[in-house]
Amino acid sequence: MAPYESDDTRGAEEVDDLHSVRRKAARYVVPVAVVGVAAATIGLVPALADSGDPDLPKITAQQLIEKIAKSDVQQLSGTAKITTDLGLPNLGGLESGLISGATKGGDGSSADPSTKLPELASGTHTLRVAADGPDRQKVSLIESAAEYSLIHNGKDVWGYDSKSNEVYHGTADQNGKKHRDEVPATPKDFADQALKSVDDTTSVTVDGTAQVAGRDAYRLVIKPKHASGTTVGVISIAVDAKTGMPLKFTLTPASGGAAVVDAGFTQVSFAKPAASTFDFTPPKGAKVTEEKDAKARGRSGERGAPHKKFAPQRGLTPQKGLAKEGTKVLGKGWNSIAVFDSGTKGGIPSSSGKGDLGGFLGSLGDHVSGKFGKGTVFSTRLINALITDDGKVYVGTVTKDALVKAANAGQ
Template sequence: MAAQRAGQRKTSRYVVPVAVAGIAAATIGLVPALAASGDPDLPEITAQQLIEKIAASDTQTLSGTFKVSTDLGLPALDGLLGGLAGGADSGSGEGSADPSAQLSKLVSGTHTLKIAVDGPERQKLTLLDGAEQYSLVHDGDEVWAYDSASNQVFHEKGAGAEKGVPAPDEELPASPKALADEVLKAAGDTTSITVDGTANVAGRDAYRLVVAPKQQGSTVESVTIAVDAATGTPLKFTLASTSGGKPVVDAGFTKVDFGRPAASEFAFTVPEGAKVTEGDEAGKDGPEDLEKEFGKSPEELEKAFGDFGLGGGDANGPEVIGEGWTTIAAFDSGAPAPKTEDVPKEAQGFMDALGDRVSGKFGSGTVFKTKIVNALMTDDGKVYVGAVTPQALVDAANSAK
């Protein structure tokens, strides 16, 4: 169980909408289309040419402000995600500067961030929520993070990338470019990619690249990427669901400058009185922490969840059903669904808010729903997940029988 918790923390670090985009964009084809007329007035360009422009972009320096709005159609996640991540809002009231706890907040709500980039060696991201700030600074082989609400500092030096800290060449979480790269990294014939006019983003002229599935059954309606006409840098990313309403992810710059940020942007001094936690000390929850968090001992939690969805199943990886946007991953968790009476109240309330009971040839189970990614967990421990409708998951489970 302890090893599983450690693994969860590694994979949950920097949990951001990038994960959603990566699952949703299974396979993408390159379908050329001429740019429509719009404002601003820019030269016509094909989708293929615009994608090549993005690929050729070599933006090494920039600073600016961008907003990230995420609406997965979920109940409030801050408390639960904080707890699972080793977390800031775990009920202790002490807070945390650990990035795995703080940046999980980007999975829901609207947030304003400031960013500064000076090549692969220096990046800074500041999360502005009300009067409080959270800053994450990467400078050479060091990472510093500061949470003003709790006056705590997180520090990691050396091979931090192996523990979840971004490697020097990684994009900062939730940036429009990182999101766009997730969508454009694969190719196939299941997708339409067109240029749909132009836009003005953060005072910059941009083309609108629209990516949409051709297949029926996907929960993705479209992905729209605003691409800076001069540099090829993605300035805005919007992921829309077939369920309508607000975009699932809407991340874009409101201000941007491609000049080199001042060196002082990346300097970090530990604030007076702040508690400093080294990276190899973060997230070491003991049995008493888990019991306080969920009201159950580690042994009871082990019994309730076992390996359910946490690395059980076929060592060769999940079975892939379908293709493109309607791809479904299926695997055997190796454990039946936990009984209601064995599940902590906090987790059970979350599961009830997300899940609908379903049945079919496969037996019975629960479909857990978001506006993009849905998962069917059968009572005998089989799991089917994809950016597809609940019915598509049920059909896949029925076909497996």
């Protein structure tokens, strides 16, 4: 019937029905095999690519710390991934809404670094960093089909939010350094903070080697010596064997589970980035907010407030982050607790002050009582805070019980 039919299925049908059915079924092996090969590739390739830990000459922890301190990487470009899991209640967009809502007085620019960078405090983000000497740096936060860039070139600091096409402009002598210190983003920022907190309550060891972003690295492990009381489990820092530059930072809580902070380069190069990387001209039609305009609106005073929330995180240990006026530090090392008076009665800081927000926050905490009276504990996987009803705030990377104990003792 089909004289031009090149496939033999039709003829076969009449001759041997069973044979034909088998042949037909056999064709489906092809798509199944493709799926199988793909699944195997997805499963096996990462395992094969992991070529094991590199062989590097032995080094002591002291030498490695010195290496980090001496590290003088002036030029680099790379991609870093940062995952923060503080165990905050998952409020979806509400959380960041609250943060930016508290930060900007309504008409703030979305390109202002102080509204944008706190986003890093939760979830996974991809950053691109480039640096060429002390005067030229760039950090870009990669978003879906958009990007937020913070560019420091000479005396200018530009923030560019491509999603809203808004530009923030500041000057460097006050800002360039400040912004980089405010929110740690690169593994090096985290490592510097962690090393600052090294004292006699801490054990520092070198725990073998690792491969990070295709480079050989030593693994430096920092552990609190007395594990009871603190929520910090282990801090592990991968240090590039050649340059002494920290490539990966991981903080695991004492309670176990996923890392609270995991920041590492996925790709890094120590070549000089193209000069055009740091050039920025505000695009035509973009809304430019000058730093002094922002200040004139009285926002610089407010700006301190939201950062208080993130201060413990950036300090890792409270005495670094919260050493502000009116703050006392109880205990030492990893078990230290910062105490300050929020100046409010009722237990909930009024700085959140947006009507129902106080009651809303109260519902998120656990109510505790002790010799000190009554209070509310706000827990994350790393930092716990006790706000007593008479307005005292106890904050630390310590357990809830340790906070209550400190509050009792302080009474």
